[in-house]
Amino acid sequence: MKSKYLLITVIFSALFFALGFFINGPSENSEVLADTTAVKSTTEEPVITTNQTSEKSKTNYAKLLKGKFILAGSDYAGYEFIDAKTISWTNELFPMDPDTMSIKWIDESTFITKFSKKTNKDCAPVIGVLKVVSYNDGKLVLKDYWTGWNDRKDELSTFHQSYE
Incomplete structure (x- = not known):
């Protein structure tokens, strides 16, 4: 009888874990681990742009x-x-x-x-x-x-x- 309840608990736990993963999606860390060729930008500031210069030169x-x-x-x-x-x-x-x-x-x-x-x-x-x-x-x-x-x-x- 105990093994039956233990088996049901394990099945429900696995089911809820899987549902939580698919509902919330993979975490940001798992995306980075899954795709090691993608490089994400870690800069907080936007790129400096002007209408008078190209991206390669710095603006004074x-x-x-x-x-x-x-x-x-x-x-x-x-x-x-x-x-x-x-x-x-x-x-x-x-x-x-x-x-x-x-x-x-x-x-x-x-x-x-x-x-x-x-x-x-x-x-x-x-x-x-x-x-x-x-x-x-x-x-x-x-x-x-x-x-x-x-x-x-x-x-x-x-x-x-x-x-x-």
């Missing part, structure tokens, strides 16, 4: 980015690339009082911003690290790397060039 955004870029979904907030060493940030609430920052390019697509105005003489200046993810037809996507205290994720922000 320090020379390319000029003018005002408005944050998507806002009326005034955004960056203005004044020259290769100066950038300003306009806040949505105070559009008549933009914050001026110095800008230092680390490479062709990554730059650091540092606020020019001291808010506290005992504290280090506020800095930001940003990377141009894409720039195409006046649409600029920047990745803002979190440099502050606490845990916060890096953010992608989309800007549209203002031609005013």
Whole structure:
């Protein structure tokens, strides 16, 4: 009698295991193991593209980015690339009082911003690290790397060039 219940339990266990596998599908790891010729991309960032360069050459955004870029979904907030060493940030609430920052390019697509105005003489200046993810037809996507205290994720922000 015990062997009958044991046999039924084993059969049902195998059946439920098989159903769970077919309903949920194979895991991502089993796909990679099954097809070793497929190479998956592990990059988190989109490919940098512009309408002025080919995929093989790197774009020097320090020379390319000029003018005002408005944050998507806002009326005034955004960056203005004044020259290769100066950038300003306009806040949505105070559009008549933009914050001026110095800008230092680390490479062709990554730059650091540092606020020019001291808010506290005992504290280090506020800095930001940003990377141009894409720039195409006046649409600029920047990745803002979190440099502050606490845990916060890096953010992608989309800007549209203002031609005013």
